[in-house]
Amino acid sequence: MSLARRLFAAGYDPLMSAAERGWLGRFRALLLDHARGEVVEVGAGTGANLARYHDVIRVHATEPDAEMRRRMERKLDAAPVPVEVSAAPAEDLPFPDASFDTAVSTLVVCSFRDPARALREIRRVLRPDGQYLFLEHGGATGRRGTGSGGSTRSGATCPPGATSTATRPTSCGTPGSRSSSWSAWSPGPPACSGP
Ligand SMILES: C[S@@+](CC[C@H](N)C(=O)[O-])C[C@H]1O[C@@H](n2cnc3c(N)ncnc32)[C@H](O)[C@@H]1O
Numbered sequence: 001m002s003l004a005r006r007l008f009a010a011g012y013d014p015l016m017s018a019a020e021r022g023w024l025g026r027f028r029a030l031l032l033d034h035a036r037g038e039v040v041e042v043g044a045g046t047g048a049n050l051a052r053y054h055d056v057i058r059v060h061a062t063e064p065d066a067e068m069r070r071r072m073e074r075k076l077d078a079a080p081v082p083v084e085v086s087a088a089p090a091e092d093l094p095f096p097d098a099s100f101d102t103a104v105s106t107l108v109v110c111s112f113r114d115p116a117r118a119l120r121e122i123r124r125v126l127r128p129d130g131q132y133l134f135l136e137h138g139g140a141t142g143r144r145g146t147g148s149g150g151s152t153r154s155g156a157t158c159p160p161g162a163t164s165t166a167t168r169p170t171s172c173g174t175p176g177s178r179s180s181s182w183s184a185w186s187p188g189p190p191a192c193s194g195p
Contacts, residue, residue, distance in 0.1 A: 009067035031133050037101025042090040043108030047072030050079040058082045064089045090118035098127045106135040
């Protein structure tokens with residue numbers, strides 16, 4: 001493993017801690033209140049979401065980076081719901097079709113090698129009435145980033161607060177910076193606008 005990856009993993013929780021105590025922690029809690037049933041979380045990182053799940057059957061947390069995964073595994077005993085961890089990348093999820101009621105991604109779509117393939121995988125493993133909960137950001141041309149997260153359901157209308165899903169994140173920007181925007185993303189139709 002490269003030194004850069006190790007440093008990223010070691011610095012992730014300390015670097016994010018102020019945001020986690022404030023706006024980011026609130027966004028995570030708001031999003032994950034909607035999780036239900038069998039859950040798959042892709043790119044779960046150091047496990048920042050784990051403490052916020054409740055009323056779900058189980059969370060299958062995937063994280064391909066060994067160092068991030070090791071840090072997540074330290075948090076498993078404190079997780080309020082059962083968690084299983086795997087190393088699978090989002091582009092190649094080791095689960096049968098229609099296995100999950102909820103898929104979750106936070107701050108991760110911009111890291112995918114192949115976002116379209118990863119989102120097809122998310123759609124594949126979701127049940128027809130499943131939901132995708134996301135908090136994501138990506139490249140934008142606006143002076144200031146705009147924030148959004150949301151959820152989509154296959155074949156259903158988007159819930160209040162969902163925004164256009166046509167945006168493709170192109171890079172990992174910093175929220176609120178000149179070059180980033182926080183975007184809702186859907187793995188497929190419908191493209192949502194709203195509220
Ligand atoms: C910025 S971190 C976000 C971690 C966590 N989701 C969070 O909200 O704190 C991005 C994570 O995506 C993971 N990642 C990178 N490529 C991935 C892929 N192809 N599939 C799944 N996860 C990936 C990285 O290893 C890293 O842990």
